[in-house]
Amino acid sequence: MPTTNDTTARETGPSVLIVDDEFSVRDSLYEWFRKDGYHAGSAENAREALARIQERRWDVVLLDIKMPGMDGLELQRRLKEVDPDLVVIMITAYASVETAVSALKHGAFDYITKPIDPDELSHLVRRAIEQRRLKAENLQLREKVEHLTAPGTLVGSSPPMQKVLEMVRSVAHTDATVLIRGESGTGKELIAQTIHANSNRRYFPIVPVNCGALPESLLESELFGHEKGAFTGAQYRRKGKFELADGGTLFLDEVGTISAQTQVNLLRVLESKEFTRLGGSEPIKVDFRVICATNQNLERAVEEGKFREDLYYRINVFSIHLPPLRERPEDIPMLAQHFLERFARQMNRPYEGFDPGAMDLLVRHPWPGNVRELANAVERALVVGSPPLVRAVDLPVRLNEDARPATGESLADVERAQIVRVLERASWNITRAAETLGIDRVTLYNKIRKYGLRK
Amino acid sequence: MATLDLVPIYMNDRPDLLDRLGEALGRILHMSIRQRTPAFDPEAAYDRSRGQYNSTVMLRLLLGDPGITGDRLLGVTSVDLCTPVLTYVFGEAQLDGRGSVVSVHRLRTEVYGLPPDDALLYERLQKEAVHELGHTFGLVHCADPGCVMHASTYAEEIDFKGPGLCPRCLGVVRAAINQSRAAT
Ligand SMILES: Nc1ncnc2c1ncn2[C@@H]1O[C@H](COP(=O)(O)OP(=O)(O)OP(=O)(O)O)[C@@H](O)[C@H]1O
Ligand SMILES: [Mg+2]
Ligand SMILES: [Zn+2]
Ligand SMILES: [Zn+2]
Numbered sequence: 031m032p033t034t035n036d037t038t039a040r041e042t043g044p045s046v047l048i049v050d051d052e053f054s055v056r057d058s059l060y061e062w063f064r065k066d067g068y069h070a071g072s073a074e075n076a077r078e079a080l081a082r083i084q085e086r087r088w089d090v091v092l093l094d095i096k097m098p099g100m101d102g103l104e105l106q107r108r109l110k111e112v113d114p115d116l117v118v119i120m121i122t123a124y125a126s127v128e129t130a131v132s133a134l135k136h137g138a139f140d141y142i143t144k145p146i147d148p149d150e151l152s153h154l155v156r157r158a159i160e161q162r163r164l165k166a167e168n169l170q171l172r173e174k175v176e177h178l179t180a181p182g183t184l185v186g187s188s189p190p191m192q193k194v195l196e197m198v199r200s201v202a203h204t205d206a207t208v209l210i211r212g213e214s215g216t217g218k219e220l221i222a223q224t225i226h227a228n229s230n231r232r233y234f235p236i237v238p239v240n241c242g243a244l245p246e247s248l249l250e251s252e253l254f255g256h257e258k259g260a261f262t263g264a265q266y267r268r269k270g271k272f273e274l275a276d277g278g279t280l281f282l283d284e285v286g287t288i289s290a291q292t293q294v295n296l297l298r299v300l301e302s303k304e305f306t307r308l309g310g311s312e313p314i315k316v317d318f319r320v321i322c323a324t325n326q327n328l329e330r331a332v333e334e335g336k337f338r339e340d341l342y343y344r345i346n347v348f349s350i351h352l353p354p355l356r357e358r359p360e361d362i363p364m365l366a367q368h369f370l371e372r373f374a375r376q377m378n379r380p381y382e383g384f385d386p387g388a389m390d391l392l393v394r395h396p397w398p399g400n401v402r403e404l405a406n407a408v409e410r411a412l413v414v415g416s417p418p419l420v421r422a423v424d425l426p427v428r429l430n431e432d433a434r435p436a437t438g439e440s441l442a443d444v445e446r447a448q449i450v451r452v453l454e455r456a457s458w459n460i461t462r463a464a465e466t467l468g469i470d471r472v473t474l475y476n477k478i479r480k481y482g483l484r485k
Numbered sequence: 486m487a488t489l490d491l492v493p494i495y496m497n498d499r500p501d502l503l504d505r506l507g508e509a510l511g512r513i514l515h516m517s518i519r520q521r522t523p524a525f526d527p528e529a530a531y532d533r534s535r536g537q538y539n540s541t542v543m544l545r546l547l548l549g550d551p552g553i554t555g556d557r558l559l560g561v562t563s564v565d566l567c568t569p570v571l572t573y574v575f576g577e578a579q580l581d582g583r584g585s586v587v588s589v590h591r592l593r594t595e596v597y598g599l600p601p602d603d604a605l606l607y608e609r610l611q612k613e614a615v616h617e618l619g620h621t622f623g624l625v626h627c628a629d630p631g632c633v634m635h636a637s638t639y640a641e642e643i644d645f646k647g648p649g650l651c652p653r654c655l656g657v658v659r660a661a662i663n664q665s666r667a668a669t
Contacts, residue, residue: 054541058541058569065620065625067626146572148571148574151571223598227597233597236597267534269535269536
């Protein structure tokens, strides 16, 4: 490997001087800039930096804020005496961000914290060089056009889904906590991913935590991480989800199932964005956006004392309700076609669509398992059927049963089945179901009692 | 013919990626490809405090492995790589040197909350492999946005560029390979 003082890279490209007393930092940044076509140079202390600034013109100086001898602030002042237009970027450890902020007041272009995000570094340096160029030409900085990623494959054109999509669009680019509610299989996780993919945090991970799948003790160490020896079996230090989500999004799935003790701890982290690993004492600062999902009635859980009210208010800032599929049957044809195309591609089978009988069954089924159930049904149909069209017989038997007039053939059986179907589709909203059936509410209540129907 | 040693590191679950990559690299670089099992313990590159693997250390381990003797070597790993200064890297290479390493971790769409996409994963891996190897032939980042030597710091940027080297970069690589062949 070349020494860090070797400045043999291109003499023509923009130039960057790295000033840091730590060898690994100098070496790694030097290599990075060299590969990026910069003319790079390095200095390990203030004296050396001042010597280099006399030797040639540098476009950007990356300056460690904490160095033995002269500190970064003082060095910045001295360097700017030599070249007033010099663009200085401060490098700092988390602990000294306050100093970096004061460096900004004293004319630093910006600061970055170690370890440095490579994306941030390249943008920052490019912007710094651009600014120096524009300054030289006495031009105004132009606003950069924000590049947006294409939205995910979220299907749905019904009015309720349009409303959901609008909410997703409006909340995605904010940092607001989002609570996604809806029955199982309605697409809560997909919505969380879509929000993340359209947020400014999209180049960082979205970290899902299934709160319902883990016992209390495991969930805590999953979230907080632990130090070596924090408990039996903790052989290594391990980062928790809070840390892994730093910069990105933490997706707390089934948030309603969290135990009382974990609720307390979680609330504290959400409020302070600071925590310590299990068995550790050092506070760790994190920056993530929170998205929660639940298929439970959180208000009832609060009333029953199972879910903390303060945590409820903390996560219920912006809430998106995903209606069950039976309340938006208009979406079924489009969703079904979407899944058909996806699975046909995967299986490499030339399916084109559904015949009218099959589509009729799909649209009439109440889909208690919602979109997930629909997707499964379509997948199975492609396996058992033969291209190009899915037929009614290819669909699960329960769909065909819905359509048949009967468990028995009596008028009462037909009536009972019809009432069940309508009630389910209306989510047991009695007024709406009665309207659909063309009877009044009292009559409907009586029939529910007569047939012993239950939600 | 100059040889390139491909070294899988924690890639047991995806030998197919290595096979495909080897085949493509042989074609693109006109090198003979060998797969080599590492004799070192990659855990030596693990950075406990970061929960990631230090790419510089990984590169040093590769270069120090007596069983890996090719003219060029490329480590391919499923673990997340970083350096003490940078939060992550897709890979690292010696500029005008012998060694390089790439990670598939951040090339996976799932890491960004998107559905898995195996075709895209492989496409990205091949681009990053050619890119890092390009550095070992002395190439710095190319201004041509379609050239695989164009810099990319996040996965979507990898998708913008093409899979191949622009004529200028390709010329440099071919010349370097011919030279190393002449030397041996
Ligand atoms: N509007 C939609 N467009 C396309 N696919 C969808 C849509 N809604 C849901 N899906 C798909 O349906 C399946 C179930 O969705 P998801 O896992 O997001 O549901 P969920 O609400 O999180 O369910 P659970 O509460 O059981 O975890 C997934 O495969 C998802 O991609
Ligand atoms: Mg879910
Ligand atoms: Zn590169
Ligand atoms: Zn090029």
